[in-house]
Amino acid sequence: MTIKFCSLSSGSSGNSTYISSGSTSVLVDAGFAATRIIGGIRDIGCDPSKLDALLITHEHDDHIRGISVLARRYSIPIMGTEGTLSAIRKKYADIPDGLFMPVDHEEFTVGDIKVTPIPISHDAADPVGYSFKIRDKKISTVTDLGYVSKGVVSGVRGSDLLLIESNHDVEMLKNGSYPIYLQNRILGAKGHLSNKVAASLISFLLESGQAGLIYLGHLSKNNNIPELALNTVTSMLSQRGIKYNEGDIRLTFRDSASDLVEFD
Numbered sequence: 001m002t003i004k005f006c007s008l009s010s011g012s013s014g015n016s017t018y019i020s021s022g023s024t025s026v027l028v029d030a031g032f033a034a035t036r037i038i039g040g041i042r043d044i045g046c047d048p049s050k051l052d053a054l055l056i057t058h059e060h061d062d063h064i065r066g067i068s069v070l071a072r073r074y075s076i077p078i079m080g081t082e083g084t085l086s087a088i089r090k091k092y093a094d095i096p097d098g099l100f101m102p103v104d105h106e107e108f109t110v111g112d113i114k115v116t117p118i119p120i121s122h123d124a125a126d127p128v129g130y131s132f133k134i135r136d137k138k139i140s141t142v143t144d145l146g147y148v149s150k151g152v153v154s155g156v157r158g159s160d161l162l163l164i165e166s167n168h169d170v171e172m173l174k175n176g177s178y179p180i181y182l183q184n185r186i187l188g189a190k191g192h193l194s195n196k197v198a199a200s201l202i203s204f205l206l207e208s209g210q211a212g213l214i215y216l217g218h219l220s221k222n223n224n225i226p227e228l229a230l231n232t233v234t235s236m237l238s239q240r241g242i243k244y245n246e247g248d249i250r251l252t253f254r255d256s257a258s259d260l261v262e263f264d
Contacts, residue, residue: 003134003263005161008040010143010217011254014062017141017163020046021134024111026053027070028130028141031062034069044260049074053101053110056080058124058144059087068092077101079110081117083126118155120145123190131155137263143167143218146189148201156201157210161261163252164201166216166233167192168223176223192218195232202233202249207242213261217252226251 001022008016014032018025018041025046030037041048054076057063067088071078072095078085082102089100105128107116118129122144129142129152140156143165156162173183173194186192193201198216205211216229233249252258 003137003139004044004046005139005261005263006040006044007163007215007217007252007258008037009254009257010163010215010252011219012062012221013254014065015143015218016040016066018044018046019113019132019134019139021111021113024052024113025050026055026110026113026115026132027051027076028055029057029063030054030066030070031060032065034066034073037066037070040257043257051076054078055110055115055130056084056088057120057129057141058122058127059084059091060124060144063144064088064091068095071095071099075099079103079108081105081126081128084124084128087125116155118142119149119151121147121149121190123185129155131159134263137161141217145193146191148193148197153201153204157205157208159205159210160212160263161215162205162211162213163215163217164198165193165218166195166198166224166229167218168194168220169225169228169232170194170196172225172228173220173223178222186223192220195224195229196236198229199233199236203236203240203242206237206244207240213248213250215250215252215258219252219254221254226253 004020017028114133140159141163
C-alpha cells in the first residue's frame with residue numbers, strides 16, 4: 001500500500017495536510033473552508049469521507065476554520081491535546097462532544113499509523129507538532145513555534161519527510177508594515193520561526209543524515225517571499241558544505257496544494 005503526503009495549504013490564511021498509509025488517512029489541521037479541503041483531497045485522488053481522524057496542532061483559526069463542517073459531515077474524530085480541544089469546544093459548540101478524543105504527549109495510534117505529539121512553543125493552549133511512523137517511513141510536521149527546542153529536534157530527527165515552518169525574513173518583518181507589538185509576537189519565543197532559524201535546523205538534520213525530503217511551510221504573505229525562503233536555506237547549506245539533492249528542499253503554498261509525495 002502506498003503512503004501519501006500532501007500539503008493542501010500552508011500559511012497564515014489556512015493550514016491543512018493530508019497523510020495516508022494506504023489503509024488509514026488523517027488530516028493535520030483544517031484551517032480553511034471545508035469545501036476547499038474536501039475538493040483538495042479529491043483533487044489528489046483521495047476520499048475525504050474515509051478520513052479516520054482530524055489531528056489538530058492548536059486552536060488558532062488558521063488551523064481549525066473548517067473543522068466543524070468536516071467533523072460533523074463525516075463523523076470524523078477530532079484529536080489533540082486536552083488544552084487544544086477545550087479551546088475548540090468553546091469556539092464550536094455545534095460539534096458533538098463524542099467526536100472529541102483528547103491525547104496526551106505520548107505515542108498513540110490511528111489505524112496502522114503511530115503518532116507522536118511534539119511539544120512546541122506558541123501562544124496557544126497546548127500546541128504540538130506531530131510525527132507519524134508508517135511502516136518504515138517517518139513523516140513530521142512542525143509549524144507555529146517560536147524556537148527550536150531539544151524536543152523538537154528529537155521529534156523530527158530521522159524523518160523521511162519533514163514539513164518545517166519558515167515563516168518570515170527578519171529584515172522584511174522589521175522594515176514592514178506590522179506594528180511593533182505584532183513584530184515582537186512573531187519574533188518572540190512563542191511566535192514563528194524565521195527563514196534563518198529553519199535553515200539552521202535543516203542544516204543540522206542534513207549534516208547528520210537525519211532528514212530526507214523537506215518542505216518549507218507557513219510562509220508569511222507579508223514578511224516573506226517563497227524564493228527568499230528557499231534561497232536562505234540552500235545558501236546556508238552551500239556555505240556549510242552540506243550536500244543535498246536540489247529537489248529535496250521544496251515549498252508549500254498558501255493558495256494551492258503542494259505536489260503529492262508517494263512512498264511505496
